[in-house]
Amino acid sequence: MPQARIRLITFDLDDTLWPCLPAIQAAEQALHDWLRDHAPRLAEAHDIESMRAHRRAVMETMPEIAHDLGLVRHRSLIQLLEFFEYPIDLADGAVSLFLDHRSRVEPYADALPVLRSLAPNYRLVSLTNGNADAEATPLRGIFDHNLTAAGIGAAKPDPAMFRRALELTGCRADACLHLGDDPWTDVEAARALGIAAIWVNRTGRDWPDELPPPSLTVTNLYELTAWLNGGCTGDTDGI
Structure with a gap:
């Protein structure tokens, strides 16, 4: 997917933006x-x-x-x-x-600077199955919306949270990019809706054999920034 089409970036929280x-x-x-x-x-x-x-x-x-x-x-x-x-x-x-x-989390060192750099150019929405309150963390004020399984009434991989993010921002699925650490509830769930997905693999885990490989894998969010800016970091076949 061409980077220029992306208007909305959704982020998982636990083990994506901070260690859970x-x-x-x-x-x-x-x-x-x-x-x-x-x-x-x-x-x-x-x-x-x-x-x-x-x-x-x-x-x-x-x-x-x-x-x-x-x-x-x-x-x-x-x-x-x-x-x-x-x-x-x-x-x-x-x-x-x-x-x-x-909610007393410590974000990964790359999380806050990268999110701040993205905020002027993209709509940012957090999607979590957990119960940390993003607005009570050091990431307060970053996201346009913070969606939770409790608030939506369904947990990922149910599509409800992704669909709500699209509704709130007025974006189509092909204008959205999702990042998360879980192959099933993040990457595969987003792909099922036609949303491009990036696997955030900070700890060198193996991808499940039963799933098609992710189009892009990053170990930190600086690699996301490089890819969005046209760089060639991460393991990608071109989303």
Whole structure:
């Protein structure tokens, strides 16, 4: 796809613009510490891993909310609080605390400078299945819109989030470029809608054998900038 046709660039967040695991680990630890003070019997019986297993069980028994990770966490906490005979309204404060810490991310060094350089020339929209709030991170004010699975009502690879980005910006699929780290929920999901997709592979992972290879792979966003400016970085056969 000729670079000159691109009007909209959509970005995944977790592990595309910032590392996900450190923020989640810190947020889960902060939540568990909070539970030690407010629901000690629960915190004594459940460590972080067993609480994670409980949330997975909630997702399996309530698939209609599985796309909304914050709601899943809230429902899981309500069940655990009820079991240990604590007030269920403690779940509100617990989730609020978690979400505050979840958004304390540290973007990759290339993310902010590249996004700032793109903003004058492209519409930028973030698309995430996670529950970090982009406006509570160092990337606040960068994106025209921030779309989440919880807000849309469906998680990628469902096309709803991509379609909403196109609607909000008045762009066609062939004028959009998506970047993300996940071969299935980012690259393949975008390609299914006719959206050009770039795989952001920061850690040297192997591409799944069962998927057609990505048209372009970058290890950082500076390579994206070079490609948009007509350079020849990254692994590309010409999007």
